[in-house]
Amino acid sequence: MDSQKRARILRTMLVEVPFALVFVGWFLYRALMQEMDVSEIFSFIVALGVLFVAESFIHESGHVICGLLYGVPPSRIQVGYGPSIHLWQDGHVPVSLGLLPCGGYVEFRYLPISRRQRIVMYAGGVAASSVAAIVAWNFIPHHLDLLRTETVMAFALFIATNLFGTAPKDKYSDGDAIRGLLAYR
Numbered sequence: 001m002d003s004q005k006r007a008r009i010l011r012t013m014l015v016e017v018p019f020a021l022v023f024v025g026w027f028l029y030r031a032l033m034q035e036m037d038v039s040e041i042f043s044f045i046v047a048l049g050v051l052f053v054a055e056s057f058i059h060e061s062g063h064v065i066c067g068l069l070y071g072v073p074p075s076r077i078q079v080g081y082g083p084s085i086h087l088w089q090d091g092h093v094p095v096s097l098g099l100l101p102c103g104g105y106v107e108f109r110y111l112p113i114s115r116r117q118r119i120v121m122y123a124g125g126v127a128a129s130s131v132a133a134i135v136a137w138n139f140i141p142h143h144l145d146l147l148r149t150e151t152v153m154a155f156a157l158f159i160a161t162n163l164f165g166t167a168p169k170d171k172y173s174d175g176d177a178i179r180g181l182l183a184y185r
């Protein structure tokens with residue numbers, strides 16, 4: 001096994017797995033100790049689906065906004081993976097939604113920009129999700145405590161996966177790209 005693959009597995013074990021376990025553990029604690037009823041469990045699952053789609057949209061928007069700040073327009077926006085439906089065409093930019101609504105990618109027109117700008121564009125997705133998580137924590141009312149914590153945990157899991165996770169085959173995660181860009185001088 002090459003060292004890169006080993007590093008990825010290590011990152012998954014140290015970051016994504018603990019995050020996911022805390023999330024699942026917290027849910028089980030709430031469900032069992034505080035006796036959630038069936039409708040609450042159902043709403044939790046529905047909310048999770050909505051959160052996955054919302055996170056993916058917010059994340060990809062962060063990349064697009066950072067790109068536009070540097071005058072680099074996107075050439076293709078994909079939210080989610082897997083078999084995709086074409087949502088709309090924004091100017092010359094096709095926007096599509098994959099059936100697996102987690103993650104996605106933005107392709108930009110190739111323009112000569114600095115390495116720092118490229119890093120900011122890759123980091124823009126995670127930055128947008130972090131802002132959204134902070135907003136959610138402050139604006140979702142306290143009596144909706146379950147939804148509030150669920151939202152922040154789901155976003156934290158996505159952020160960790162984006163920074164430290166392993167992208168699907170032939171794709172780079174934001175973290176992979178940022179580490180790659182930081183590696184050369």
Ligand SMILES: [Zn+2]
Pocket residue numbers: 059060063105122125126162174
């Ligand atoms: Zn991204």
